[in-house]
Amino acid sequence: MTGSIGRKCQxxxxxxxxxxxxxDRFRDDFNRMNPTVPPFAYAAVLLGAMLHAGWxxxxxxxxxxxFETALVVAGGAVLALLILPFLRQPAAAAWPHRLLSCxxxxxxxxxxxxxxxxxxxxxxxxxMRGVAPLxxxxxxxxxxxxxxTPMVWVGVLTLCAGVLLMRGRTGSGEGVGQAYxxxxxxVIAA
Numbered sequence: 150m151t152g153s154i155g156r157k158c159q160x161x162x163x164x165x166x167x168x169x170x171x172x173d174r175f176r177d178d179f180n181r182m183n184p185t186v187p188p189f190a191y192a193a194v195l196l197g198a199m200l201h202a203g204w205x206x207x208x209x210x211x212x213x214x215x216f217e218t219a220l221v222v223a224g225g226a227v228l229a230l231l232i233l234p235f236l237r238q239p240a241a242a243a244w245p246h247r248l249l250s251c252x253x254x255x256x257x258x259x260x261x262x263x264x265x266x267x268x269x270x271x272x273x274x275x276x277m278r279g280v281a282p283l284x285x286x287x288x289x290x291x292x293x294x295x296x297x298t299p300m301v302w303v304g305v306l307t308l309c310a311g312v313l314l315m316r317g318r319t320g321s322g323e324g325v326g327q328a329y330x331x332x333x334x335x336v337i338a339a
Contacts, residue, residue: 204317205265205274214262222258252335268326275315276327278335279308288338 204221208214239247264273286305289295297305 155335201278205261205270208262208265214266218258218262222254253339257333257336260329260336264326264329264333266326268323269328271315272323273326273330273333276310276330277333277337279312279315280331281337283308284334286336 208217208221210217261273261277264277283305286295286301290297
């Protein structure tokens, strides 16, 4: 078997830079995945993705994007208020974090409306949703020394390719919308 730097290595033996051979690491990534994730979790993730894309299209479609964004937030707030009485309340030490978690969505929706007012959904949505995970990855590697496994590299390269491909579809005058989308990516990553 050839290692990640081109020399022969045996399964399970470290290569010259102290990592397992690429094939072993790739197989280990798959073996660590939890096959017992309930189908409900997958359905919830897909529903969340459809809702995100749906409200981005709804906000972009309307003339008064700030009002449409406020309606989306108000709808979510009503649903949260209906569920809140049935949830356990966090400790007092968590209140500063709760405050921050209330302020970040306000910034997110303001930037979302501003981005959609200046550029199309096909421009701002891939930037916001594609750059945010990359920022999280950079912080995870930089602050927490998170290892970049082969599966992570596949994901990073796929995201980068998607963002770059969508970048080529921008129209004239959409640069300000892109700037708002990138600022929103930072808020999403936070």
